[in-house]
Amino acid sequence: MHEFSLCQYIVEAVEAKACEKNFQCVSVIWLEIGELAGVDYRSLVFSFPIAASDSVAKNAVLKIISIEGKGFCALCQKEIGVKNYFDACPGCGLHDYQITQGKELRIVKMETN
Amino acid sequence: MCGSCGCDTEYSAHRAIQLEHDILAQNQKNAESNRSLFIAKNILAFNLMSSPGSGKTTLLTKTITSLKHKKNIAVIEGDQQTDFDAKKIAETGAKVLQINTGKSCHLDAHQIHHAITEMSLENNSILFIENVGNLVCPALFDLGETKKIVLISVTEGEDKPLKYPYMFHHAHLMVINKIDLLPYVDFDVNQCIAYAKRVNPVLEILQTSATKNIGIDAWCDWLVRQ
Numbered sequence: 001m002h003e004f005s006l007c008q009y010i011v012e013a014v015e016a017k018a019c020e021k022n023f024q025c026v027s028v029i030w031l032e033i034g035e036l037a038g039v040d041y042r043s044l045v046f047s048f049p050i051a052a053s054d055s056v057a058k059n060a061v062l063k064i065i066s067i068e069g070k071g072f073c074a075l076c077q078k079e080i081g082v083k084n085y086f087d088a089c090p091g092c093g094l095h096d097y098q099i100t101q102g103k104e105l106r107i108v109k110m111e112t113n
Numbered sequence: 114m115c116g117s118c119g120c121d122t123e124y125s126a127h128r129a130i131q132l133e134h135d136i137l138a139q140n141q142k143n144a145e146s147n148r149s150l151f152i153a154k155n156i157l158a159f160n161l162m163s164s165p166g167s168g169k170t171t172l173l174t175k176t177i178t179s180l181k182h183k184k185n186i187a188v189i190e191g192d193q194q195t196d197f198d199a200k201k202i203a204e205t206g207a208k209v210l211q212i213n214t215g216k217s218c219h220l221d222a223h224q225i226h227h228a229i230t231e232m233s234l235e236n237n238s239i240l241f242i243e244n245v246g247n248l249v250c251p252a253l254f255d256l257g258e259t260k261k262i263v264l265i266s267v268t269e270g271e272d273k274p275l276k277y278p279y280m281f282h283h284a285h286l287m288v289i290n291k292i293d294l295l296p297y298v299d300f301d302v303n304q305c306i307a308y309a310k311r312v313n314p315v316l317e318i319l320q321t322s323a324t325k326n327i328g329i330d331a332w333c334d335w336l337v338r339q
Contacts, residue, residue, distance in 0.1 A: 002219055002250035009136050021130055031136070038253050038279040085278035086311045095311045105136040112128045 003043035006105070007051035013107055018056045021112075026060040028111040036069040036082065036102035060110070069102030140254055143222035147229065147257025151240070157339050158240040160256050162280065163264035164273075165246030168290040170198045172264065172323040172332075173241055177205040179333050185238035189228045191220040191245045198243065208232060219250040222257055239336065248277040252284075260339055266291040267298050271305035274312050281312045286319065286335065293322040 014026055033039050045062050052058050069082035076091035082102060089097050135141065151158045161169050170190075177186050187208040190199045199211035210228050212220060225242065234240060242258060244251040252261070263284040265273050268291060274281040281287065287309050289302060302320070309316050319335060321328035 002253055005217065005219070005221070005250075005254075006136055009139060012139065013132065013134050013136070017130060017132060023128070023130075036279075038249070085282040085313070086275050086308070088311070096314050107132045107134045107136060109129055109131045109133075112130060 002038075003040060004047040004051060006039065006044060007047045010048070010107060011052050011055045011057055014057045014060075014110060015055055017110070023112040024056055025113045026057040026110050027113050028063055029057060029060050030063045030065065030108040030110065032065045032067055032104045032106040032108050034067040034069065034102040034104040036085065036099060037105050039105065041066070057110075065108070067102055067104045070100050071097040072100050073097040137253070137255075140222045143226050144255035144257040147222055147225050149257075150229065151257060151259065154234060154236045154238075156234055156236070156238050156240050156259075157336065158242065158256075158258045159336065159339075160242045160244060160251070160258035160261045161264060162244045162248070162251045162261065162284070163246060163266075164248050164269060167246075167264045167266040167269065168323050169243050169246075169264055170201055172288070172290060172321065173243060174201055174205050175323050175326060175329055176241075176333060176336070177202070177207045179329055180239070180336070181205070181207065184337065185235045187232055187234055187238060187240050189220075189225065189232075189240065189242045191224075191243060193217070193245065208234075214245060218245055218247050219254050220244050220256060221254045225256045248273065248280050252280040260285040262286045262288060264288045264290055265305070267294050267300040267302075271301045272308060274305065274309040278312045281309050281316065284313065284316060286317045288332065289318070289320045291322055291324075292320050292327060293325040 041064050048062050071080050071082045073080055073089040073091060076089060078091060080089050080097060088095055163169050173188060180186060188202045190209060190211045191214060192198060193214050196211040199209045202209040210232050212224050212228060242256055261284045263280055306318055319328060319332050321332055
């Protein structure tokens with residue numbers, strides 16, 4: 001399940017910051033996850049304690065900010081909401097739009113004690 | 114005492130530390146390093162993805178047979194366990210390296226970096242990366258490839274592009290394989306293509322039968338044109 005791999009990357013980034021900023025405990029990690037990023041939030045939250053078990057983040061809670069999917073339809077010259085990659089533009093019914101938002105996979109910030 | 118983990122370190126207050134860090138930044142960095150090497154050595158690198166059993170390995174063995182007089186070809190095989198696929202590729206005479214991911218469901222750029230370091234790839238060659246059989250996870254991990262290719266076989270059902278939109282959205286080419294079986298299965302090729310185009314309007318499409326050598330020339334032409 002790729003969410004476990006993503007959790008391992010999160011732990012690595014947090015550990016690197018821990019070395020830089022000299023802290024030992026992380027209590028909260030804030031993530032921005034786009035609705036089109038291909039990530040299951042529940043799997044991520046489930047996997048995280050296992051991935052973080054030997055790290056400064058072992059007791060950290062993940063807080064996820066969901067970023068909605070958006071696109072831009074060049075034919076309609078309008079921004080549209082996109083929930084799935086197969087959604088049609090509600091204006092023209094076509095699929096030739098560009099995704100402009102919703103693929104984010106970011107660690108925004110963390111809180112340490 | 115720390116209220117989070119119980120350690121004895123004293124802290125004066127909660128600290129918020131901004132990271133603004135892409136979770137896949139390290140993989141992306143490794144992927145770009147791989148990509149730079151491929152460009153420097155003029156290597157066409159293809160990330161081949163599909164469900165297990167769609168015919169990736171068979172298609173590769175036929176491809177190597179067709180192309181090896183024109184191009185040096187190397188293959189990286191990805192599976193959780195065994196080297197069965199690497200052995201099949203080795204029989205064609207192509208250079209091959211097997212990566213066993215253990216429990217992991219996809220290859221990542223770091224693994225590819227180590228593989229290509231070990232393999233000493235030739236300039237002006239083709240590298241195929243046969244990813245772990247999985248229509249979900251491999252699509253998230255850039256390996257540094259020139260193009261992403263998704264394979265689907267006619268025994269799987271024409272609705273796969275809608276069921277697994279992330280994979281098909283991010284692919285450059287969809288190959289519909291096992292077309293020799295079309296008379297025996299309920300697979301609507303036109304519907305499958307229509308579904309795929311909804312998810313990715315610029316997706317290129319090819320049809321093959323690796324076992325019966327159908328469409329292999331067009332597939333090989335596509336590869337060398339990239």
